[in-house]
Amino acid sequence: MDKRIQVTRRSFMAGVSMTALMPATGLAQTGIPFENFAARARAISGFDVVPRNLMVGARTQLDTMQQRAFVAGRTAARDVDKTVLKALYTGMHRPEGQPPERFAYAQALMYAAIEDTVNVPSYCGGVPGYWAEKPESA
Structure with a gap:
């Protein structure tokens, strides 16, 4: 006997709804909202503006218990x-006995602290777009 599964519109929508809710459930289990982590990171770093990708990279280095303590x-x-x-x-993150992992090197706060005097090494010779202006000696 041929048994086919009949998918009704109601069962399809129920499955789609459950699938849409699953990632939110997985994120909610950590219990640490990103905004709380970001506020604490800004407070201890001394910077009002910290790039989001930098904070995301720093947050991924911690497990849930460490995030809660932080x-x-x-x-x-x-x-x-x-x-x-x-x-x-x-x-960067430096795991024990492994080479460093870079996740937001050009946006690192070490460059923001001295941005008036030193350029990020990944830029070539000056601030971005400096080559479009006429040289001072011209």
């Missing part, structure tokens, strides 16, 4: 604070 500002989490600050200022 957002809560617990004094026992000073090592976590140092980890986040290193990631924000360097744009």
